[in-house]
Amino acid sequence: MSETVLDVRDLHTHFFLRRGVVKAVDGVSFSLRRGEVLGLVGESGCGKSLTALSLMRLLPKGGARTIKGEVLLDGENILERSPAAMREIRGRRISMVLQDPQTSLNPVFSIGDQLREALLRRHRAPRPQLTQESVEALRRVEIAAPEQRLGQYPHQMSGGMKQRVVGAIAIAGQPAVLIADEPTTALDVTIQLQYLKLLKRLQVETGMAILFITHDFGVVGRMCDRVAVMYAGRIVECGPVRRIFEAPQHPYTRALIASVPKMTGPIGRLTTIEGQPPSLMDLPVGCRFASRCVQAEPRCLEAYPRTVQVGREHTADCWKVVPA
Amino acid sequence: MAVVDPSSRASLWRLLWPARVPAGFRRTARVPWIPIVIISAIVAMAVFAPLLAPHSPIDQTLRDKLLPPVWLDGGSPKYLLGTDAFGRDVLSRLIYGARVSLIVALLALIAGGGIGLLVGIVAGYVGGAVDSLLMRLVDAAFTFPAILFALLLAVTMGQGLGTLVIAISLLLWASFARVIRGEVLSLRQRDFVALAKVRGCSAPRIMLTHILPNVLNTFMVLVTLNIGVVIIAEATLSFLGAGIPPPTPTWGLMISEGRGRLTDAWWVALIPGIAITLMVLSVNLFGDWLRDRLDPRLRQL
Amino acid sequence: MKRFIARRLMQGAVLICMVATIVFFLGRLTGNPVDLMLPEDATAEDRAALTKTLGLDGSLGDQFVIFVGNALHGDLGRSIRMKQPAVEAFFDRLPNTLVLIPWALLLGMILGIPLGVVAALNRGGLLDRAAGTVAVLGVAVPSFWLGVLLIFVFSVELGWLPSGRMGGPEHFILPVVTLGTFLVAGFMRITRSAMLEVMESEFVKLARIKGLSEGVVIWKHCLRNALIPVLTLWGVFVGNLITGAIVTETVFAWPGIGRLTYEAVIYRDFPLLQAVIILKSILILSINLVVDILYAYVDPRIRLA
Numbered sequence: 001m002s003e004t005v006l007d008v009r010d011l012h013t014h015f016f017l018r019r020g021v022v023k024a025v026d027g028v029s030f031s032l033r034r035g036e037v038l039g040l041v042g043e044s045g046c047g048k049s050l051t052a053l054s055l056m057r058l059l060p061k062g063g064a065r066t067i068k069g070e071v072l073l074d075g076e077n078i079l080e081r082s083p084a085a086m087r088e089i090r091g092r093r094i095s096m097v098l099q100d101p102q103t104s105l106n107p108v109f110s111i112g113d114q115l116r117e118a119l120l121r122r123h124r125a126p127r128p129q130l131t132q133e134s135v136e137a138l139r140r141v142e143i144a145a146p147e148q149r150l151g152q153y154p155h156q157m158s159g160g161m162k163q164r165v166v167g168a169i170a171i172a173g174q175p176a177v178l179i180a181d182e183p184t185t186a187l188d189v190t191i192q193l194q195y196l197k198l199l200k201r202l203q204v205e206t207g208m209a210i211l212f213i214t215h216d217f218g219v220v221g222r223m224c225d226r227v228a229v230m231y232a233g234r235i236v237e238c239g240p241v242r243r244i245f246e247a248p249q250h251p252y253t254r255a256l257i258a259s260v261p262k263m264t265g266p267i268g269r270l271t272t273i274e275g276q277p278p279s280l281m282d283l284p285v286g287c288r289f290a291s292r293c294v295q296a297e298p299r300c301l302e303a304y305p306r307t308v309q310v311g312r313e314h315t316a317d318c319w320k321v322v323p324a
Numbered sequence: 325m326a327v328v329d330p331s332s333r334a335s336l337w338r339l340l341w342p343a344r345v346p347a348g349f350r351r352t353a354r355v356p357w358i359p360i361v362i363i364s365a366i367v368a369m370a371v372f373a374p375l376l377a378p379h380s381p382i383d384q385t386l387r388d389k390l391l392p393p394v395w396l397d398g399g400s401p402k403y404l405l406g407t408d409a410f411g412r413d414v415l416s417r418l419i420y421g422a423r424v425s426l427i428v429a430l431l432a433l434i435a436g437g438g439i440g441l442l443v444g445i446v447a448g449y450v451g452g453a454v455d456s457l458l459m460r461l462v463d464a465a466f467t468f469p470a471i472l473f474a475l476l477l478a479v480t481m482g483q484g485l486g487t488l489v490i491a492i493s494l495l496l497w498a499s500f501a502r503v504i505r506g507e508v509l510s511l512r513q514r515d516f517v518a519l520a521k522v523r524g525c526s527a528p529r530i531m532l533t534h535i536l537p538n539v540l541n542t543f544m545v546l547v548t549l550n551i552g553v554v555i556i557a558e559a560t561l562s563f564l565g566a567g568i569p570p571p572t573p574t575w576g577l578m579i580s581e582g583r584g585r586l587t588d589a590w591w592v593a594l595i596p597g598i599a600i601t602l603m604v605l606s607v608n609l610f611g612d613w614l615r616d617r618l619d620p621r622l623r624q625l
Numbered sequence: 626m627k628r629f630i631a632r633r634l635m636q637g638a639v640l641i642c643m644v645a646t647i648v649f650f651l652g653r654l655t656g657n658p659v660d661l662m663l664p665e666d667a668t669a670e671d672r673a674a675l676t677k678t679l680g681l682d683g684s685l686g687d688q689f690v691i692f693v694g695n696a697l698h699g700d701l702g703r704s705i706r707m708k709q710p711a712v713e714a715f716f717d718r719l720p721n722t723l724v725l726i727p728w729a730l731l732l733g734m735i736l737g738i739p740l741g742v743v744a745a746l747n748r749g750g751l752l753d754r755a756a757g758t759v760a761v762l763g764v765a766v767p768s769f770w771l772g773v774l775l776i777f778v779f780s781v782e783l784g785w786l787p788s789g790r791m792g793g794p795e796h797f798i799l800p801v802v803t804l805g806t807f808l809v810a811g812f813m814r815i816t817r818s819a820m821l822e823v824m825e826s827e828f829v830k831l832a833r834i835k836g837l838s839e840g841v842v843i844w845k846h847c848l849r850n851a852l853i854p855v856l857t858l859w860g861v862f863v864g865n866l867i868t869g870a871i872v873t874e875t876v877f878a879w880p881g882i883g884r885l886t887y888e889a890v891i892y893r894d895f896p897l898l899q900a901v902i903i904l905k906s907i908l909i910l911s912i913n914l915v916v917d918i919l920y921a922y923v924d925p926r927i928r929l930a
Contacts, residue, residue: 056833056834058830058833058834060825061748061824061825083839087833087836087837087838087839088836089836090833090834090835090836091834091835091836092836095834095835096834098827098830098831099827100827103826103827103828104827104828104830104831105828105831106828106829106831106832106846106849106850107828107850107924107925107926108849108850108853108923108924108925109846109849110925117832117835117837117841118835121835121836121837153925153926155925155926166831169831169835170831170834171834172835172837173835174696371911394889464640464643464644466860466861467640467860467864467909467913468644468864468866468906468908468909469864469865469867469869469905469909471868472868472886472902472905472906473647473648473651473902475871475886475889475890475898475902476648476651476652476898476899476902477651477655478890479652479889479890479893479895479898480651480652480655480895481655481658482660516691536641548771552765556767559767559769559770560769562768562874563767563769563872563875564630564871564872564875564890564891565890565891566885566890576767576769579769579770579773582773583773583776583876585775586776586777586780586781587781590777590781593770593773593777594770594773594777596769596770597767597770597773597774598768600767600770601762601765601766601767604764604765604766605761605762605765606765608761608765609761
């Protein structure tokens with residue numbers, strides 16, 4: 001097995017508001033190996049994005065704090081780095097693509113300016129060389145006529161093109177880990193696939209590891225090697241993509257997979273999950289999915305289930321599953 | 325959806341004395357007691373001026389001229405804040421000056437604010453060519469300093485209360501119209517307006533019974549936020565010799581008369597300025613608070 | 626860009642015509658300046674003579690035709706008190722105001738913008754609250770009184786600075802501070818709120834993801850965007866400065882166009898005042914045009930649209 005590049009252990013990031021504490025990330029653990037794509041899947045509001053921002057240590061202002069846990073990047077806990085030392089590794093060892101390309105680029109600087117700034121993080125080089133590298137970087141993300149694009153501004157580009165530029169900026173520093181936070185949700189359906197293929201290709205070329213955040217199980221099958229399912233601030237099931245699709249263990253994962261339209265086979269009814277996830281401000285003591293789970297029994301309400309090893313590299317947090 | 329006309333909520337009085345403050349708002353909702361006390365004191369001064377003023381604000385007592393305030397050497401307890409170059413009591417003039425300030429502010433806000441309210445409602449509700457014409461006028465009014473027109477009016481119409489009120493109204497209407505129009509534009513989309521249309525209400529009737537009550541909150545906030553603007557405008561015009569003509573005491577005029585005697589009688593010019601600053605400061609702080617309570621969307625103003 | 630400027634020039638010309646027309650009719654319909662200018666016991670001949678010199682004889686329509694004809698030749702009437710063409714009087718005084726305004730603007734910006742940034746960075750903190758106090762005070766203190774106060778403190782009591790009139794650099798300090806104070810408050814408020822908005826945006830997040838230093842993120846990526854709303858208000862501020870100059874120049878006996886306006890008012894010099902208002906409107910519009918061009922320079926979305 002290849003070596004682990006990013007190891008997240010028992011991460012807790014909470015919002016401390018006047019009204020109370022929102023436990024958005026509440027004990028998340030997973031690991032990412034060099035060169036693999038790990039999907040992080042869950043409904044909106046389950047804490048996926050905040051997990052990503054916790055890893056980057058770019059929490060939103062207004063009360064969000066990581067209070068517990070470790071984020072080991074190549075074995076070093078980056079949560080202990082000073083802000084300046086953290087800045088050193090952003091873009092160079094860990095980087096991120098944001099969700100909305102329309103707002104991810106600074107409207108008042110040209111594409112070239114923004115790319116050069118990112119490339120400068122790789123090495124100090126004279127401007128002509130950086131310009132040359134910017135052209136290369138744009139070519140790598142399959143932008144036509146890159147020389148002309150450098151002088152353009154974000155508003156002159158389409159959403160798909162902007163997201164490619166964001167990608168080029170994010171990987172300019174040759175990071176070992178790239179977090180992609182729903183990078184295609186804001187794109188037109190027709191270009192989503194193109195972008196996913198591009199990401200996959202870049203990943204193969206550079207050998208970086210990708211933490212791929214999405215709410216769409218369909219995309220997971222296409223992109224990921226392994227998948228972690230997140231629910232109400234915790235990872236409830238984690239395993240190789242094929243295993244999860246073939247034999248999902250956690251009732252929530254099963255429900256999620258059942259709600260994905262199938263490409264093959266007879267057209268059946270799509271199932272939806274009844275009920276609402278629990279409030280992150282007032283979490284139950286037991287299993288967080290219990291209130292919506294068809295198989296719930298008294299012990300599910302009493303205590304949070306232990307993590308069960310259900311197969312090779314396959315774990316699930318559920319009282320009902322049987323250890324392998 | 326909101327088919328119910330929301331104008332029935334939150335009376336002004338309930339806001340001043342809230343039954344329960346929602347927990348999350350406790351900090352912003354702190355009632356600004358000090359400004360309220362200062363405003364009340366100045367309003368009381370204006371209303372009860374004849375009872376409170378120790379002397380006539382106009383009669384001259386030349387042998388008592390340029391007496392300093394009581395706490396300085398040579399001050400007399402007869403004139404607590406001293407006297408001016410004509411031997412008039414500064415305190416009494418200050419008290420009567422509050423009267424002028426507040427009367428002008430009240431009238432100008434009713435006139436200018438009223439015009440702005442009308443223009444805003446009509447432009448926002450009728451829309452189309454009427455809207456774009458009215459908004460062009462508003463833009464033009466923003467580009468050109470209304471104070472220049474106010475000065476022109478003072479020269480052609482002569483100084484007086486009427487001129488002053490018209491002049492200051494010119495300063496106000498455009499900003500009222502712009503904000504109210506924005507508000508009306510969003511109200512127009514609401515279900516209770518559509519419902520009224522379905523019932524067959526005429527446009528003027530809808531504007532009067534459905535739109536107007538719903539913009540009154542915003543209007544009240546605008547009025548409060550503009551009291552300070554009006555007081556300063558009145559003082560500035562008085563200072564420039566385009567306000568209420570002497571000998572009627574106004575704060576701006578007092579500063580204008582006193583500024584030539586800073587070397588031997590600073591109090592004549594400086595004391596009214598403190599009064600203006602205190603008043604405007606209090607009104608603005610109160611207005612900010614009211615805006616936060618009634619209409620937080622207006623925060624950019 | 627050329628088309629943009631041409632369109633703005635056209636709009637400006639239309640606005641000037643509107644202002645000139647409004648000024649013309651406002652002056653004639655709201656009262657009779659002749660009554661205000663002559664003593665109460667003036668004879669009928671005096672009246673008729675003055676009416677003629679002011680160009681107030683004849684029907685309103687005829688007057689307007691003459692007014693427009695003269696205006697097109699650059700003649701906006703003669704000042705009664707100064708016995709010279711109003712336009713000439715205006716341009717004699719204009720340079721004195723123009724040397725004052727840039728300094729006030731500069732003072733407003735070099736204090737106001739960084740203060741606004743710092744306040745935004747310390748949102749809710751001590752510095753933010755201090756800045757808030759400055760902003761609230763800045764709009765509450767009437768500027769003419771501030772001028773009087775400054776004269777009292779720095780000229781009368783301390784004797785450090787001259788109390789008025791033009792002269793060496795020391796003569797500029799008090800008028801510039803008086804004129805610039807409300808700008809400091811204004812620039813600060815807008816910079817602060819614009820910064821707060823920009824700092825929440827996604828592109829700032831991406832700038833941090835790139836690993837840029839906080840200094841570059843704040844002062845380059847955020848501020849450049851925050852300056853856009855700041856610049857839009859330049860036009861408004863310049864309008865305020867031109868009117869602010871009336872009281873400031875009056876307080877400091879500064880021989881600029883502001884003082885000229887004041888004199889036209891107190892001496893009831895109707896033709897001069899009429900001309901001054903029209904010329905000031907042109908001045909304000911020209912400055913607004915320059916601001917629009919600058920604005921287009923900072924914001925590529927407008928420049929390249």
